[in-house]
Amino acid sequence: MPEGHSVHRITRQFARNFVGRRIESWSPQGRFAEGAAILDGRTMTDAKAVGKQMFLEFDGEVWLRVHLGIYGAWDFAGDISRDDTIAAANGRMGQTNQRGTIVDADGEDSISSIGAPRRARLRMSEQEQLGEEITEWPPAPVGAVRVRLLTDTAVADLRGPTACEVLDAAQVAVVIAKAGPDPLLETTPKARREAEDRFTAAVRKKQTPIGLLLMDQSIVSGIGNVYRAELLFRARLNPHTPGKLVPEDTVRALWKDWTKLLTIGVETGQMMTMDKLSKADYEKALAKRDDRHWVYKRDGLPCRVCGTNIVLEIMGGRKLYWCPKDQA
Incomplete structure (x- = not known):
């Protein structure tokens, strides 16, 4: 999708x-x-x-x-x-x-x-x-x-x-009122802060696992299976953590990271989720999805950070990829 x-x-x-x-x-x-x-x-x-x-x-x-x-x-x-x-x-x-x-x-x-x-x-x-x-x-x-x-x-x-x-x-x-905030809709600092606050409050009042909340379009708009897995890994966040137990600063960091990745996606046409790459590695990542993501579609392969095999499970009816060590 x-x-x-x-x-x-x-x-x-x-x-x-x-x-x-x-x-x-x-x-x-x-x-x-x-x-x-x-x-x-x-x-x-x-x-x-x-x-x-x-x-x-x-x-x-x-x-x-x-x-x-x-x-x-x-x-x-x-x-x-x-x-x-x-x-x-x-x-x-x-x-x-x-x-x-x-x-x-x-x-x-x-x-x-x-x-x-x-x-x-x-x-x-x-x-x-x-x-x-x-x-x-x-x-x-x-x-x-x-x-x-x-x-x-x-x-x-x-x-x-x-x-x-x-x-x-x-x-x-x-x-639109039923939809969660979309970072790219907000054009003023005040509106951007209000969108971040709305997302943070919605997450932190829920017992629902964060891995499900990120896919809930009434909580935040636009995140799908790829961005969910990558955002959670980048935050080193266990997907099963209840929203209300995720620290507020972590939730706010998730919002800022989503804003960053969404902007990159619009500009490049690619769901580029790895950063700090060399020029050669960046070009490889643009050309091939296998070089573009931390965990998505990497089940059974070693984590790029710790070497532990990436896990695949079904959450919310969709495939979820995550590292059981870095996201423990």
């Missing part, structure tokens, strides 16, 4: 190529015909992510809410252009096994960055994948497209989402 950084990257694609433009909308699959008809002919005015959910605003205070879930993905095509946060384009924006790209000395992906707008396809889910250039406009929908959003120069096709619905402003406010 896409984690928070992917959804933020997708909304930036919309902000760059769709916001401020009149949108044609329809449902090639037919399952979202009524909702698409409401959006058709309106101008997109905003695009934002809240954890794993994205919200596209149209004039008239009409919103499209999308949760990609496990199988969802957006396909973009046309004269698409990418800012610096959409630079790694060798994967897909929705599922996990990302293929990274090696950056050059200036921090740009000089191998596969589109740079100037180019008529091509780009799939965005948990990974990003740049496909072939297109020769007809608009390109024909491929597969079961739930909704198509089309401008005069760009098209976005949505497939396989868990949620796809049209909401008004009041309904959006209710949905």
Whole structure:
């Protein structure tokens, strides 16, 4: 399932190529015909992510809410252009096994960055994948497209989402109010402090294990299986520790670390969770997931710190990887 950084990257694609433009909308699959008809002919005015959910605003205070879930993905095509946060384009924006790209000395992906707008396809889910250039406009929908959003120069096709619905402003406010804080939504020092306080208070009043709380989207938005395992290891925190027993300074450190890792994920397109790497090791980590994480997908392999074999267990119905010595 896409984690928070992917959804933020997708909304930036919309902000760059769709916001401020009149949108044609329809449902090639037919399952979202009524909702698409409401959006058709309106101008997109905003695009934002809240954890794993994205919200596209149209004039008239009409919103499209999308949760990609496990199988969802957006396909973009046309004269698409990418800012610096959409630079790694060798994967897909929705599922996990990302293929990274090696950056050059200036921090740009000089191998596969589109740079100037180019008529091509780009799939965005948990990974990003740049496909072939297109020769007809608009390109024909491929597969079961739930909704198509089309401008005069760009098209976005949505497939396989868990949620796809049209909401008004009041309904959006209710949905967002139920979600845990997202570090990237807060733009002022006061708001950032309030988000940290909210997360800290929510964790420290729960008997629930911290390994479950980090996956609870009402506690904190955007953390999925990869970031959960890596955050807990980086904090040297046993995943079974009840939230109320985690020291306050540790909870606050978790929030700050999540803010850091989420920002890196948005900027690079990779869930980069190892730091203080040499330039060569950093390039290896960008290119290959096996060199990018401390514990995720490393069950049975020696811990990178102490040499103890990494443990795999099921927590909350999801695979959890952790070191029984460093996180004892």
